[in-house]
Amino acid sequence: MISRQKSIEILEAQSAQHDLLEKPLSQWRLTIRRFRGRTSGMVGLGIVTALILMAIFAPIIAPYPPNQVLIGKEDVGPRDPPCVHILGCDENTPQHIMGTDGNVRDEFSRVIYGARISLTLGFFTVTIALLVGSFFGAVAGYVGGWFDNIIMRIMDVILGFPSLLLAIAIVAVLGPGLENALIAIAIVAIPAYARVMRAQVLAIKESDYVQASIALGASSRQLLLRRVVPNALTPLVVLATLGVATAILEAAGLSFLGLGAQPPNPEWGSMLASERNNLFTAPHLVFFPGFAIMLTVLGFNLMGDGLRDALDPALNR
Amino acid sequence: MSDRPLVELTDLVKEFPVKGGVLQRQVATVNAVAGVTMSISRGETVGLVGESGCGKSTLGRLLTRLLEPTSGKIIFDGADITHLKGKQLKPFRRRVQIIFQDPYSSLDPRTQVGNSISEGLRLHGIGDKDERRDRVTKMLELVGLEAHHASRFPHEFSGGQRQRIGIARALILEPDFVVADEPVSALDVSVQAQVLNLLKELQSELDLTLLFIAHNLAVVEHISDRVAVMYLGRIAEITDRESLYKNPLHPYTEALLSAIPIPDPDRPRNRTILQGEVPSPIDPPSGCFFHPRCPIAVEGVCDVEVPQLEQSTTNADHLASCHVRTGRLAAKS
Numbered sequence: 325m326i327s328r329q330k331s332i333e334i335l336e337a338q339s340a341q342h343d344l345l346e347k348p349l350s351q352w353r354l355t356i357r358r359f360r361g362r363t364s365g366m367v368g369l370g371i372v373t374a375l376i377l378m379a380i381f382a383p384i385i386a387p388y389p390p391n392q393v394l395i396g397k398e399d400v401g402p403r404d405p406p407c408v409h410i411l412g413c414d415e416n417t418p419q420h421i422m423g424t425d426g427n428v429r430d431e432f433s434r435v436i437y438g439a440r441i442s443l444t445l446g447f448f449t450v451t452i453a454l455l456v457g458s459f460f461g462a463v464a465g466y467v468g469g470w471f472d473n474i475i476m477r478i479m480d481v482i483l484g485f486p487s488l489l490l491a492i493a494i495v496a497v498l499g500p501g502l503e504n505a506l507i508a509i510a511i512v513a514i515p516a517y518a519r520v521m522r523a524q525v526l527a528i529k530e531s532d533y534v535q536a537s538i539a540l541g542a543s544s545r546q547l548l549l550r551r552v553v554p555n556a557l558t559p560l561v562v563l564a565t566l567g568v569a570t571a572i573l574e575a576a577g578l579s580f581l582g583l584g585a586q587p588p589n590p591e592w593g594s595m596l597a598s599e600r601n602n603l604f605t606a607p608h609l610v611f612f613p614g615f616a617i618m619l620t621v622l623g624f625n626l627m628g629d630g631l632r633d634a635l636d637p638a639l640n641r
Numbered sequence: 642m643s644d645r646p647l648v649e650l651t652d653l654v655k656e657f658p659v660k661g662g663v664l665q666r667q668v669a670t671v672n673a674v675a676g677v678t679m680s681i682s683r684g685e686t687v688g689l690v691g692e693s694g695c696g697k698s699t700l701g702r703l704l705t706r707l708l709e710p711t712s713g714k715i716i717f718d719g720a721d722i723t724h725l726k727g728k729q730l731k732p733f734r735r736r737v738q739i740i741f742q743d744p745y746s747s748l749d750p751r752t753q754v755g756n757s758i759s760e761g762l763r764l765h766g767i768g769d770k771d772e773r774r775d776r777v778t779k780m781l782e783l784v785g786l787e788a789h790h791a792s793r794f795p796h797e798f799s800g801g802q803r804q805r806i807g808i809a810r811a812l813i814l815e816p817d818f819v820v821a822d823e824p825v826s827a828l829d830v831s832v833q834a835q836v837l838n839l840l841k842e843l844q845s846e847l848d849l850t851l852l853f854i855a856h857n858l859a860v861v862e863h864i865s866d867r868v869a870v871m872y873l874g875r876i877a878e879i880t881d882r883e884s885l886y887k888n889p890l891h892p893y894t895e896a897l898l899s900a901i902p903i904p905d906p907d908r909p910r911n912r913t914i915l916q917g918e919v920p921s922p923i924d925p926p927s928g929c930f931f932h933p934r935c936p937i938a939v940e941g942v943c944d945v946e947v948p949q950l951e952q953s954t955t956n957a958d959h960l961a962s963c964h965v966r967t968g969r970l971a972a973k974s
Contacts, residue, residue, distance in 0.1 A: 532741045532747035533748055535702075540760055540810075541730070541765060543728075
């Protein structure tokens, strides 16, 4: 009886202590908690993390340098099918788990290194588009009037073109190459961020807490940087995550058309393009890069969806 | 101290453009505030009542210069602040604060409560970090919260607690004049009483001048020294609390007072029920704005001439804008 009462006391003391020690729940902590509860988002996060690790540790994972031609070094020919020893491939032939490509390079190594190009390109384009787009969107929404009109009409013009077509046109002007493809894709993506940012700013600048800051004496710059932009970022984070997927897909598209990464760079889109005529004789050379693109896009999309679900209920609360 | 009122409004007007059509041209104007003249003395609490859309909140925001008046004048402590802009307003911002109606939208959801409260100190460069933290703690205790609440986020608080935080934020700069824009109408009745009493205590403790906006006469009666009744952007009647509740002059005030529920089923009620709707402020009636709904309107006068705020015959501090009760028809009879 005594021991039971004592244990209750201990429990109460513990819970009281726990209450005191519990950290305040910031929006981010809540978001992370909700994000964890969603399987699809976590799967997306898993895929993306795996891809990032793969890109960082490519030299360790890949058995060959991506551009090494194996003719004369090993007993392999062009477009050899995959050979995996554990799956029953002859121990005497060298192992190439995704086979070799038309120039007798290890396809697996090239796919691994391809993650580096695609991910850097995806992150860079989205970062540029996010910064430029949200800057113009925020200023347009905050200042309003003719400035808003001019900026948003320019954005409308950019949006008026199909994005890949416009990217092709920009690359055609700048000249083919990875950097120019990056710039083109970033420009094409700017209007989406500008529009979302502007809409957010328009809504937030009328809110009572911004009015309260004005009444307290905050300047326009302080308002924009301290109150408006931090509260407007949530949907942009989601948009940016989904935007990485779009950017990677568009980069692959441009490379496929020969306007992006140039050979011998191991870019998934250009790998697809160079082997597309051998689709029926060597399907693995089209399948693996294509699968890599699909997996990356899927990963970012799942993660973006999960983020959106996790962030949405936190808005306006 | 001087006899001069702290806040003087002269013929204050605020119009909002109504835009329409493809080209977003201005097609009409809303007269949210259509010529308000009143003054508020140091240390007094003025209640401002009226229906939704009568311009109470707009008037409050004009007074705190969150909006710029279309015409008229606002004199604050002897200085004309009607059209000041940007940096010129900063000294004024320190002395005039506002408490908002909706405690759920008036706090930045991403900012810790303590930082929201100390924002005013930061913006005006008052104190260093430690001093600010001390003042936030003091302020939190003053409004009935605890020091450790400073590190929490708004969504962790109830509506009443959030309103207390809003009050703390408004009062930390030790303002002279505070506009409370329906501070309790979004709260439960039991919490309303707590927040009202808190405001009343703080007002006497900190020697505040308060403009208390509400649409509930019972709430206003509890807190105000004087009460102004607004209708369609104009002041219908303004006087001390006693005279307004005992001896209303304007027929609109009578109707409002008769609408207060009395918790006594046996008491006979002679309600003045108004006919019709509040007219649109885009297209207000001619003459006295109230004449289409007024039980005592006189044809040929009330629908033609705009009544001015005039003193009643018995009480010089009791002003009403009604031709029949205080205006030229009253003088004749």
